[in-house]
Amino acid sequence: MDLLTPSLKNLLDLWLNEDIGRGDLTSITLNKSNASAHWVAKEKGIFCGGFIIKHLFERVDGSTDIDLLIKDGESFLPDQKILKLKGNASSLVAGERTALNIAMHLSGISTATAALVAELNGTDVQLADTRKTTPGLRILEKYAVRCGGGINHRLGLDDAAMLKENHLAWTKDISTAINSIRMSAPWTTKVIVEAETTEQAKEAVLAGADAILLDEFSPEELHKIVPQLRELAKKASSHNGSGQIILEASGVNPNYLKAYAATGIDLISSSMSITKSSWVDFSMRFDELH
DSSP: OOOOOHHHHHHHHHHHHHHHTTOOTTGGGGTTOEEEEEEEESSOEEOOOHHHHHHHHHHHOTTOEEEESSOTTOEEOTTOEEEEEEEEHHHHHHHHHHHHHHHHHHHHHHHHHHHHHHHTTTSSOEEEOOSOOOTTOHHHHHHHHHHTTOBOOOSSTTTSEEEOHHHHHSSSOHHHHHHHHHHHSOTTOOEEEEESSHHHHHHHHHTTOSEEEEETOOHHHHHHHHHHHHHHHHHTHHHHSSSOOEEEEESOOGGGHHHHHTTTOSEEEOSHHHHSOOOOOEEEEEEEEO
């Protein structure tokens, strides 16, 4: 995943312009002094955002020196130093708030993701994210999920074809919908069907779907349907070639992840680590003026 795209560089400028505007009115008090500073964690968590911090400060002032003391995806403890900075004091202050905000947000997602992933330790089930992300921040939030040990679902509507509730409500039937996608999309395209009933799931398998997203099924229901879908996929292998199908659970209760994992599904998708995460608290502290 190439994170530093031209669009992301433009986003960095947008963030900085939002905060700095026509110029920091307090910078005159620093008298163009050089300074050193560091970031410290106020709680434990999983770090994410080192690369974006470096590029943010460099866009404020290319002469700023940033020394990351921890890598993305690594854990940290309260009072642990995260990074060191050296440079023009006014430049450090100008980039401080924006850099802290994005790093605290991304680290919060990584930390929340790691907690969910820990519940799945010892199973073969992976935790995937969803498209329920903050507009403009999707690639960064999905990167944060990866730093927390999760995996990424599709980045956008052009990654894979997923037939969701409204598609199924407004189309003739699942088989017709899948065939229309196969006829118009590249042959490499994966087709996923969101099923809310056992009947929909079975119809999707027979229609040649590559994956079934089983939405809001209980662990008890999944125990029953998963073996049925596996067997049905083998019988319908003439549709999708291998007889293999990916079975994904969504709309799950996070308190019962182990129970879901024990049903024979391949992965669990959830937006919770993004939409329900809290920011991890960091602080920038000046060491001295030079």
